[in-house]
Amino acid sequence: MKYFLLFTIFSFLLCSCAKKREQIYPEKLPMTESVYASATVQPDSMYQAYSVAMGILDKIWVEEGDKVAKGDQILQITNTSPELNQKNARLALELAKKNYSGTAAVLSSIEDEIQAAKLQLKNDSINYNRQKKLWNQNIGSKVEFDNKKLAYELSQNQLELLKKKFDQAKNQLETQLRQAENNYKTSLTTTNDFTIKSKIKGTVYALYKNPGEIVNTVEPVATIGKSDMFVVELLVDEVDIVKLHIGQKVFITLDSYGETVFEGTLDKIYPRKDERSQTFKVEALFNDPPETLYPGLSGEGNIVIAEKKETLVIPKTYLINGSKVLTDEGETSVTIGLENMVLVEILDGINENTAIYKPEP
Structure with missing residues (x-):
């Protein structure tokens, strides 16, 4: 009698526990899988x-x-140095222009020397040719002929040297002019800076x-940033970044707007990982932005990476170790597909008529 009473009590307790277990059936519902990201609103082109x-x-x-x-x-x-540098550069430019144009004595003096050398060459050429004719007629001395010839050749050389001197001076002055122009332009840029x-x-x-x-x-x-266009900066975990591509749908909630959900589109993916936070930054644009936005508004974003209009789903809390559920036959293995924060898609293992139970914590 004593053992029978204990068995009856034990059976009652088991039945009571079984009755208390939460029982549900898988349902066919629309399903989306998304990547979570923290969100911050910033002006575009800031x-x-x-x-x-x-x-x-x-x-x-x-x-x-x-x-x-x-x-x-x-x-x-304010800084006085750039103004002084600009004035000095302008004075140097004016001097370089005068030297190059010939109004200063640099090139004009060489030109005067060239004119004098041309006259000297002409005179020595006349004397040489005259003496040469006389020498051809055996008139005059050999020494006198050689002196006239040497004077003529020296005059030629002197003229060539002066021409080269003029060209070198002109090139040097042209270079100085260009340098002065560059320095003056630099001084103007520095002042504008x-x-x-x-x-x-x-x-x-x-x-x-x-x-x-x-x-x-x-x-x-x-x-400084744009006034009428804002972007949503999203920080995505490195394990999820490979699932993203431009054009994906984004659902955004902002702390300032409570439970209101705004829809956006993924617009940009930055390829560089932040080593401190181990995240990647991506940007989304509002499809229909809120009326009022400020830089730094924070919230959350969910980037949709897959959607199905109807599929078999169960609450994620009913999964055991990510691949099993508790049925009347005990733990049953299942194959899962899409998943989000609440639901998980069941591809194989159970159907709509299979009762499942919430595992004990």
Whole structure:
């Protein structure tokens, strides 16, 4: 009687436990598989502006939030050295032009020497030819003939030397003129570099310096981006990056908009991995963006990598070790397909009429 009572109680407990187990049947539902990513909203074409020269911030032409056009002045940096260099370069250019054009005494003096050498050559040529005719008639001395011939040859050489001297001086002055022009253009560029201008039409989102502060070449002075176009930067785990390609559908939720889901399209995949976070950055564009967006809004994104209109699915929590489910016949092996955060597709092993039970925690 005692053993019978214990057996009855044990059987009752087993039945009670079995009744408490959650039982469901697989269903045919639409199924999507997606890759999760953290999301941050940023203006399109956003960049940080830097100064290419050191100086003191003299004037800020805009305020944070102002709209700017391409080429608009953003900041003015003061430094007297570029202005002095520009003046010196302009003076050097003017002098080089005068020397090259001949208005200065550099080339004109050589030209005068050439004219004198031509006259001397003409005179020595006349004397030489006259003496040569006399010598051919056996008139005059051999020494006198040789002297006239030598004077004529020396005059020829002197003229050739002066012509070469003129060409060399002209080439040198031409080179100096070009160098002076380049230096002057460089000085103008350096002066312009002290005025930082916007490279795009957009909005000034941040200014990092105040008037009177020192500006260098390694710290940004402003952040500028487009006003009417935003991108969603998504950080994807390295194990999922190979599943992505341009044009895939993206569902985006933003903390500022609660449960509202925005649809977007994958637009860009950056090939370089961030070694610190072990993630890849990709960008998506809103198909229909929210009315109001600000840089830095955060949220989540799900990039759809596969879709089926109808397939057999079960809750992911009913899987055992990723490949089995609990049925009336015990643990049964199944073949899975697509999966997401909630559901998993069943390709083989059970059907719609198979009752499955949630495994005990």
